[in-house]
Amino acid sequence: MFLFHRIPIRVSLALAIIALFLATPHDARAFCGFYVGKADEPLVNHASQVVIAHHDDKTVISLMNDYQGEPSDFALVVPVPVVLQKGQVHIGDRELFQKIDAYSSPRLVEYYDPDPCEIMRPMAMGAAAGMARSEAAAVPGYKEADALGVKIEAEYTVGEYDIVILSAKESMGLQTWLQQSGYKIPIGADRALEPYIRSDMKFFVAKVNLTEHNRTGLTYLRPLQFAFDSPKFMLPIRLGMINSQGPQDLVVYMLTENGRVETTNYRTVKLPTGMDIPEYVRDDFGDFYKAMFDEQVKHNDMRAVFTEYVWNMGWCDPCAGPPLSRDELKSLGVFWLDDQQGGVPRFRPGGFMPYQQPGGPTPVMLTRLHVRYSADTFPEDLIFQETQDQENFQARYVMHRPWDGSPTACEGARNYFEELNKRKAHEAETLADLTGWNLQDVIKKAGLPPESQPKPWWQGIWGS
């Protein structure tokens, strides 16, 4: 998949997976932060976002469109395995992306230390860091198709988009056709297009129909969705790398019936989770998560796909956002819910995590994958497989709120405060290790007393 901009280029970023940017890549990176918020706040980010519902060789892809430029400058080009008819293309709901993002975001949970003089009663509450928002951009127009070996397989308008499905015989012809039609194609595009043409893939090209767009009264472009039959369970990322000058981020939400999704041609790695980190991170959770993700990417030489969340859509614990309802899942393409009356799950018992929870499981597993890729480290498109793995996973970080009593309250209290200092020092080390931040800075920010700083190994040998 990918995007083209039309010649007047003003777009900040395009759907990276997909995405061929003609706008300056600096714009794209400038928005690439992680935002912290409660689960009920909109979580904004500028990684690309795609939802894929896949079952029995049937796929529904939803592309989040966070395009900020002039609608007339927008165009999107996506390689697709088959010719899509009008009924297979649909306009999605932007809010569902925010909702699925909130539900599956990496989360910070906090626990309050119990009164050491009384009985323990742990309490957890959730906050969440958000990710991702995706986009699209670019434009088509079409003429002289036959002479260039380009065939218009279908042509229709859906919502605010004019859509053309193209097939091409050779890449130069397609490139020429796109250029003649007003797309600014970068050098090297034909080489990236060639493998898709040779694989007999078609090209889904969408541009904005201004009349229809004005009729919607919306200031933004709604997500595009398309449904198709194909054994190919993959996401074409190579096209978007043509003129990319740096790594791109992509968040993929996979909705499947049986289990976790992973990539078969790249390593799929679970993020570090469950670590205890200092309290002050609560106010900087976005920075923390971003630094930790950067560190993990570096640690894996930018050659891995990261799993951020795997959970049955029926519940969560703790919840960074509410699970999506059946109707919401259906509008994201979960078509197999119809076959299962009354939400009765087709689950098997076993696994390492309990399934029967209040609210009950549904036959939908959500896998949230986050990948940062560059042309060198990801030479092939992403190929996926649905495993049978139903073990839940979440990127979850734990913060402990200390008991606020007095060290003299009881015998247990004195011991508690001794242990507390050790714990805080350990949390600071964990944080520095996870994020690559300087340990001394972390200790300072955590407000730890100097004596909790680790001493040099040689101190104490000679009693100094």
Place this chain on the structure above:
Amino acid sequence: MDALSSTPKHWTASFADPRLFQIFSLGILLAAGAYFRDFSIRPEHVVLTFAAGLLTQAACWRLTPSKPRTLRSAIITCLSLTLLLRADNLLAHPIAAAFAILWKSIFRIRGKHLFNPATFGIIFAIIFLPGTWVSPGQWGQDVAVAGWVVMLGMLVTNRARRGDISWMFLAFYLGAIALRIEYLGQRWAVWTHQLESGALLLFAFFMISDPMTGPNDRRGRMAHAALVAAIAYAWQVRLYHTNGLIWALFIAAPCVPLWDAIWPARKFEWTQNGGTHVSFSPYPDSRFVGASDHRAVSRHAA
């Protein structure tokens, strides 16, 4: 040769069996994978696999009392299963290990078991046992990992001497991938990406090279390597299915008796007495191999 023949008897006996090197290599891979890579393998998986596999092997000795008794093959099967098979429950691994070894013991054609036991165990698990899968991408494309696998693999295959099938298979399979890349106009980085896959090399050097289930004659091995490569290619590239290599080895296995019928040669044995055979040659079981293998041995010896 002289050096070997002059070494203590028990020492030579131990190292005469290539399975020991295979166990050593797979053990290192498992440890490295568990430590350096996110292999999702739990210690309890490993323990249960070995418990079930070795107990089943011991039980199977009662079925074939005259056979030499060694746990080496069973250990290799258990190591391969823990390296490749993944499960979200604790039952799948031991069941797969037990079935793999049971099947090997009871189902034989002309004294030779049809399927590589690990291949059979994996296919059995992903078809019949819920919560199981294979992660072909778990190795990553790390050159170091690939290098380790090749190096260790060469060690094993050189000793097992039926390792020519590894190279034949790699030539056919990677050749087909290269042709496809050329046809599609992709970058050659895609080819090296495939080449660096630990899964491919593990398959080539530890699974298809199993001398007990591969064809006896070199021509048979070449035909088999070509067939497995063709099936794996079609499975992955034309049908877009996953785990093409393992499925191809499983699907092509029934052809091995055919190759052996067309090109007869003597069946491979690990050692004469199930691990107690003392060899006076760097090719420890050379008198058990077919004519074409003798030629290869002669060349090496020369």
